[in-house]
Amino acid sequence: xxTAPHHSSLVVNGERRDVLAPASTTxxxxxxxxxxxxxxxxxxxxxxxxxxxVLIDGKLARACLTLAADVGEHPVVTIEGIADERxxxxxxxxxxxxxxxxCGFCTPGFVMALTSLLDSRPQPSADDIREALSGNLCRxxxxxxxxxxxxxxxxxxxx
Amino acid sequence: xxYVAPDSLEDAYRALADADAxxxxxxxxxIAAMNLGLAAPGSVVSLRKIGALRGVDVQPDGGLRIxxxxxxxxxxxxxxxxxxxxxxxxxxxxxAYPAVRSRxxxxxxxxxxxxxxxxxxxxQAADASIEIGGPCGSRTVKARAFFRGLFETDLQxxxxxLAIHVPPGAPGAGAxxxxxxxxxxxxxIVAVAAIGKDLLDLAVGGxxxxxxxxxGIRSSSExxxxxxxxxxxxxxxxxxHRGSAAYRRRILPEMLRRAGQAAAQRASA
Numbered sequence: 001x002x003t004a005p006h007h008s009s010l011v012v013n014g015e016r017r018d019v020l021a022p023a024s025t026t027x028x029x030x031x032x033x034x035x036x037x038x039x040x041x042x043x044x045x046x047x048x049x050x051x052x053x054v055l056i057d058g059k060l061a062r063a064c065l066t067l068a069a070d071v072g073e074h075p076v077v078t079i080e081g082i083a084d085e086r087x088x089x090x091x092x093x094x095x096x097x098x099x100x101x102x103c104g105f106c107t108p109g110f111v112m113a114l115t116s117l118l119d120s121r122p123q124p125s126a127d128d129i130r131e132a133l134s135g136n137l138c139r140x141x142x143x144x145x146x147x148x149x150x151x152x153x154x155x156x157x158x159x
Numbered sequence: 160x161x162y163v164a165p166d167s168l169e170d171a172y173r174a175l176a177d178a179d180a181x182x183x184x185x186x187x188x189x190i191a192a193m194n195l196g197l198a199a200p201g202s203v204v205s206l207r208k209i210g211a212l213r214g215v216d217v218q219p220d221g222g223l224r225i226x227x228x229x230x231x232x233x234x235x236x237x238x239x240x241x242x243x244x245x246x247x248x249x250x251x252x253x254x255a256y257p258a259v260r261s262r263x264x265x266x267x268x269x270x271x272x273x274x275x276x277x278x279x280x281x282x283q284a285a286d287a288s289i290e291i292g293g294p295c296g297s298r299t300v301k302a303r304a305f306f307r308g309l310f311e312t313d314l315q316x317x318x319x320x321l322a323i324h325v326p327p328g329a330p331g332a333g334a335x336x337x338x339x340x341x342x343x344x345x346x347x348i349v350a351v352a353a354i355g356k357d358l359l360d361l362a363v364g365g366x367x368x369x370x371x372x373x374x375g376i377r378s379s380s381e382x383x384x385x386x387x388x389x390x391x392x393x394x395x396x397x398x399x400h401r402g403s404a405a406y407r408r409r410i411l412p413e414m415l416r417r418a419g420q421a422a423a424q425r426a427s428a
Contacts, residue, residue, distance in 0.1 A: 065262070
């Protein structure tokens with residue numbers, strides 16, 4: 001049985017990136033290692049904390065629970081691919097303006113979750129927001145400001 | 160570790176002949192187990208390219224054939240009027256978090272048979288069946304016989320869960336799925352699935368190695384309370400960080416009453 005490194009040809013933030021890594025390597029390890037995209041954070045490494053949240057094929061995914069080899073042709077978007085031409089995206093600006101960034105470790109995951117929510121539902125209710133953020137932990141426990149930022153976005157501010 | 164992603168079931172069966180090979184569906188449990196050092200397969204057979212495992216087909220009787228690689232998010236978004244499929248959709252909406260629901264699959268969950276998982280509870284209440292394929296052909300097993308123990312199922316080495324068959328439920332039946340967990344998205348402390356009208360079929364999860372089933376229970380508070388007391392006395396719940404066995408026994412009857420009465424209220428006259 002072959003244990004040679006597996007070749008993955010990933011599309012990350014719109015760029016084709018070729019990676020040679022053991023087949024057991026997760027997408028998170030590939031992003032933070034060879035691809036040097038360290039905005040995606042390694043928290044619990046078993047799917048609970050949400051710090052490694054990325055988009056695969058436009059859908060939220062845990063980079064730690066996905067083998068790089070299993071991504072295939074599906075495009076990956078990380079926090080580095082979220083900023084718009086003005087610098088920070090409107091979700092990022094709203095979090096900064098609401099004072100929703102404390103130590104900042106969980107912030108990339110929250111940005112991905114909120115970006116995905118607002119793309120699919122531009123005017124979510126407060127309950128929708130809490131449900132959408134249920135898979136992201138903030139160990140500074142700064143949830144109130146994060147939800148406030150999201151409510152402002154839902155009300156059309158920060159566009 | 161070796162990784163293969165075959166295009167066909169036949170190639171997948173061949174790859175699974177390796178004694179150290181496991182199936183990879185959505186990976187939301189397997190990769191977590193690998194990261195935690197709880198699993199170290201020699202070979203992973205990804206099912207993601209196999210078209211035969213995808214798709215949800217409505218059957219002539221209003222039931223569903225759900226391809227094994229259907230994600231929790233796809234089932235959660237399903238709108239249906241039949242009680243059986245509705246029960247599965249209600250359970251899917253309460254599994255983990257959006258980022259896990261978008262990749263985790265019903266086939267993967269069923270094959271793993273975690274004692275606190277949601278589908279085994281819903282599928283046993285709905286009297287669903289599991290379609291299994293292998294190199295020697297396919298077979299179908301009732302969910303109530305498929306889940307045999309803690310992470311133990313009727314699946315034999317080299318077999319793959321192909322699809323889940325969910326019957327529509329009795330005409331006019333309602334469905335409910337009640338789950339108590341420490342925080343949204345966590346595994347259940349106790350979960351109850353209920354389907355029916357005047358007579359309910361119920362399944363309880365989180366209170367033993369496999370869900371426990373009670374069929375033909377009347378929907379009155381008294382009947383549900385009596386069934387809850389019987390199940391609480393006979394079940395074998397674990398004590399863990401989510402709750403003690405005594406706590407699970409204590410809350411089971413009330414969870415059963417809520418699920419049973421919610422299902423009965425959703426039933427049409």
